[in-house]
Amino acid sequence: MRIGQLARITGVKSETIRFYEREGILAAPPRTQANYRDYGPAEEARLNFIRRARDLGFSMARIRELLDLSDDADRSCAGIDALARSHLGEVERKIASLEALRTELGRMIAACEQDTVGDCRIIDALAGTAEP
Amino acid sequence: MRIGQLARITGVKSETIRFYEREGILAAPPRTQANYRDYGPAEEARLNFIRRARDLGFSMARIRELLDLSDDADRSCAGIDALARSHLGEVERKIASLEALRTELGRMIAACEQDTVGDCRIIDALAGTAEP
DNA sequence: ATGCACCTTGTAGTAACTACAAGGTCAAGC
């Protein structure tokens, strides 16, 4: 598959795909005899992963770490464990925040259905005590 | 509370707080007689909201919309409903992605505990079919 | 043989910060 089709399928612009390749987050694919990048389903999956992880607010550095978990098959369990645990913590915090937001949005929609506007506590949904 | 303390409490730099004020996402607070910005708990909550929403990958534009839901008390239920529903959809998609990621990270940690490295399917966790 | 998708390198724009400089005010501590 060429870059244009991969771009259409994943919703990532061709230029962004080449950018990811330059950044080393997406390996340089084989080339056709015409020097076109030739992508397969593995690259498609990896690109979808990157795009979704970015959408979830993970930085490129963090995504690189996550991808390393995937790439370094011959890695020590201790290393994998520590990194996976740290990512798991971040993921769980994000889930908790999003669930609070979901609850509040659901509450507002329900109130609207009964035509009782109600007060909006959407800020409170995410405004728990701060910790970086 | 002055800007420095708010910055310490929320983990948002003073310069970023002023930036949010310039951008109109955080209202200009009252000033002390010394012309210092004077923040209260409401601003703290709003700032925590903004910071967390950014961390979850919401754009400033999207955050502005969410805050509008909170600010415009005298808004039509139809308008609130449509906007809340659209945000709810995005939130639910994000939760689903994060839950897949959580499951896979948990699986890797569990495998490591038994010293059976196992294969990493972390990419598959987020690489479902694409839709922008 | 025309047009479109691809190739390269390079520059520049965007969003959302982040940093720092210059020049000034305010108030607490020595």
Added chain:
DNA sequence: GCTTGACCTTGTAGTTACTACAAGGTGCAT
């Protein structure tokens, strides 16, 4: 009373993660 640190302003410039476009070239289908 004077220094020090936190604040004020305006302004410029750097960072990350793209996004866009230009110039000049290749491959290939119609």
